[in-house]
Structure formats: structure tokens, C-alpha cells
Amino acid sequence: MATRIDVTGLTAYYGKFKAVADVNLTIEPKNVTAFIGPSGCGKSTVLRTLNRMHEVLPGARVEGKVLLDGEDLYGAGTDPVNVRRTVGMVFQRPNPFPTMSIYENVIAGLKLNGVRKKALLDERVEESLRGANLWEEVKDRLGRPGAGLSGGQQQRLCIARAIAVEPQVLLMDEPCSALDPISTLAIEDLITKLKSSFTIVIVTHNMQQASRVSDTTAFFSLEKTGDPGRLVEFDKTSKIFTNPTEKRTEDYVSGRFG
């Protein structure tokens, strides 16, 4: 179920603007990898290249290689739609479909895959909502609109929606930045639980969060505005936060910069 990701020589553009340059890193299976760094350093961009969501924006393109268990996501024969069914994503702001009920939100991805059997769908809804620690709170109102839940519940609903299709990798783009501390804690607990099944990559501005939930950490930075972001250091989280090799990493994690 979980998968290794190899990124080599990755450069991402928005039109003519080079957002991030020459990123090389390897994400281990069933691990939580955190991307940290100042705003504009390209960490979200790199995340979005891992399921080919980067190129959804007009003019955006990618150079380099991203291998998912050896298979190039940007190979000539690779369909981005299939990539996104293998690599799930949770966004910064909770974005359940407002026109769908809680139940319909969870099965949205399954329906795209052609699953129609009611019994199977019911089973997967419960499984996914339990997986996202939301089942107990919503089991009596699965037919209610997903947009009627609180922010933290909506985000867990989005996680349930993402894991319902049983992806191999789960990408999370600042999943807690719009949530209060209690909801944040709930999501962090959930991440720790999910890593037994999925390879997880999380972008976060919250350094405590990175040190709490992740096994490895990638620190991105940029020289000055307008320059492309670069990967500065990539190592075990414990090393990044206690004894980083690079001076810039140390400055950032100790709060002396940005």
C-alpha cells in the first residue's frame, strides 16, 4: 500500500517564473515527511508536483523526475488522472463539496472509480470515517451537508474522502493552518495513526507540528524574493531540529529567521 517517492532534478515553473529549482529527495514508505520553510520557498509547489496538481494551474510546468516506486509520474505514457488516484491530497482550507452530503463526499472518489455497490460503499464510508476519527461524530447524520460541519470536522471529512480510495501516498498542504488548536491536535493524532497505512507528506508552517508528527524533514528556502526556492537540507526530523548541518536550517528552526 505505501510507496517510496524519488524526486530527482525537479524544477517547477509558473509561466516564466521559476518557483523552485533542482530538488532531489527520497521519501520513504510509511513515513511522515514534513516540508518546512519560509513563505514562497516552493514547499507547496513541490508537494503539488508529487500528484501532478501543479500543472492544473495555467502556464505551470515541471522539469525533472518524480518516481513512484520506480515509475516516472511525468513519463510520456502516464495519465495525471491515474497519478491522482494513487496519490491523494488534502488542502489547506477544508474543501468538502458543498452540494454533497457527508456520505456523498466520502464516496466521491470511489464513484469516480466506478464503485456502485451500496453495501461496499456503506462499508467504505464507515471505514474511511473511522480512519479519519470522524465516524462517532457524524454517524447519525451522514445525509446532512458536508459543509455544515465545523472546520476541523470538515478537514477530517476531506481526509476521509482522500483515504476512501485507498491511495498509496497522502499529501497534506498545511492541513491545520485554518483550524483551531484542538482540531489541529485531532489531525496530528490522525496523521500518526495513518502513517501505518500510507506514505505521508505534509507541508507545515508550524515547526512544533513538524517535529511532533514527522520522521524526516525537508527544509526549503530562498535567497531573496524572485529567486527560485531550493531544498537546503533533508534529514531525520530529530537531526534537523537538534543538530542541523546547515547554518540556514539552524537559523530557521530556532526562530532566528523568517
Added chain:
Amino acid sequence: MTTEPDSSADAAEQRGAATATAPPEDPPPAGGPAVVSAGKARVGTADLIFKNLTRTAGLGLLALIAVIAIFLVLRATHALSANTGNFLTTEEWFPNASPPKFGVAATLYGTVVSAAVAMIIAVPVAVGIALFITVYAPRQLSSFLGYIVDLLAAVPSVVYGLWGLLVLAPHMKGIQLWLNDYFGWIPLFDAGSVGRSLFVASVVLAIMILPIVAALSREVFLQVPIAHREAALALGATRWEMIRIAVLPYGKPGVISASMLGLGRAMGETIAVALVLPASFNISAHLLSPAGNTIAANVANGWGEANGIGRGALIASGLVLFIVTMIVNIIARAIVARRREFSGSAA
């Protein structure tokens, strides 16, 4: 930067001075700091003016509708009481005969059918145009096309009507014959001969309402939050699946409203329809046969030479159009309201 606080303080002072003279009956209460109370009065007055303005506008609109309805009823009663036929079921239109006998059945049928067929043709095409512009077209083409569609929507519909009449209608014979040949087993498309039929009128109407429905639908689809579109794509949706699960459901109420505006135009259109249809007063299920009339076209055709009972009869048919339009709009509102909590307006 140092001058900024000064200038804004000046401006605040000026605003305070201006409003202090405006409402003399509402002086600032004594005791409180002058600036604060002046600010309060300013907000209160503006709110009050705006509230009354909007209320007047809203009530005015209701009053206008009521006045129109009353006018129609008053002017129609004389003719209706002289009528010897049942106004709703009679197909004939002889208001000047003695005794007068007329009914709205044929023209109402023509109005509803031509508008409905026009909607069936126009709305899918308009939604398709709007989706192409907002989802499929590359950015530069998209803004260019959006501009063009807005421009087309601003052209008076009679211009399209005349184009449809003079350019399109003469070429409709082939299509009508084809429909008759291959779908003639459906009574709707069965016809002894084809010609200036309700179907041609419907196509002309469809062309007239297409730009407005497309332009409004485009606006609606532009409002779909990027977050919802990305959510669908990230689940592995193709572009069409993204449209199906994120764009169309979110845009549905807006598309319905846009269609209602188009429907209103289609039902009320007079000249183009009056020019196309032979103005016969009979209900025919055969769409392609040269026959049919609509309420609006009948009024346009008959008003000039009508008097007395004739005008009253036409006004009575106008009242029916008025009521039908309201019923259709109420139904549309009900459809939109049915799943309001799932409409996305809460998000």
C-alpha cells in the same frame, strides 16, 4: 507616510461636519465625546437612508406587479363577460363576431410549446458554451470568448429574430423533412407538409435566448471556487468528471435562474414569432406542420385593428401570459430552494 494620519483625520472631520449639518433633528447626545457621536450619527443616517431606499424599491416592485395585474383584470372583464366560449379551452378567436366567441387555448399552447422547445434547444448549448469558456478554453481564448458572449447578450433579441427569420428559416425545410422522415413515428415529428411551423419559431427563439443564457451561465461557472475544482481533480477526476461533481452542482441554481430569464424572453417575444407563424388558431401536436400562434404574437398581430371586445380579449390573453410566467418562475424558485442547504451558499 507621516502625513497620512493627518489627512485621514481631516477627512473624518469633514465627514463629521457634513453629517452634523445634514440631520438637524438628530443632534449628538450631550456628554459623549463629539467625534464618536458624530461617527455614530453618520453610520445611523446612512443606514436609515439605505434601508428606506431598498424598502421603497422592493415595495414599489410589488406594487407595480399588483397594478399590472389589476389593470389587466379590469380591462379584460368586459370582454370576458361577453364571451360565449370558455376562455381557457376554446381554440377559436372571434371576439368581433356576435355573439363573440374566443379562447386562449391555441395561443397558450403555442406559447408554452415554442418556449419549451426553444429551452430544450438553447439551454444545453448555452451551458456547453459556458463550460467551454470557463473550463476547457485556454486562458486568452477564454477571456476573448467571454467578452464576445457578453457582447452578444447585449444585442436586442429582435436582431437575432430577424436573422433567424430571413437567413435561417428558409434553410429549415431540409431539417424538418429529415426529422419527419426518420422520427415521423413520433407524433410530434409527424407532418403532412412542413413549413412555417412551431418548430421553426422555436429554433428562432432558441437563437435569441442563447447568448443571454450562455453569458449568465458563464458568470455562474466562474464563481465555482477553485478549491472545489481542485478537490475533484485531486481525487482523480477527469475534466468532465470535475465538471460533473464540482462545477455543475454548484452552478445549478444560477443556471436555472439564467434559463428562467431566457424563458421569459422566449415567452414574451412577439415580432419574430409573429413573422414566422401563420397565425392559425388550432392546437396541433405536430410540431413541424405549418400552424400555430403564440399569445404575444397574437397581441402584436391583432392589436392594431382590434377595438372594444377585441382589445379586451387580447388583454385577457395577456393576463394569462402574465400568470403563466409567474407560475413558471415560482416553480423554478421552488426547485432552487429545495436543496438550499446543499447549494454551497453556506460554505
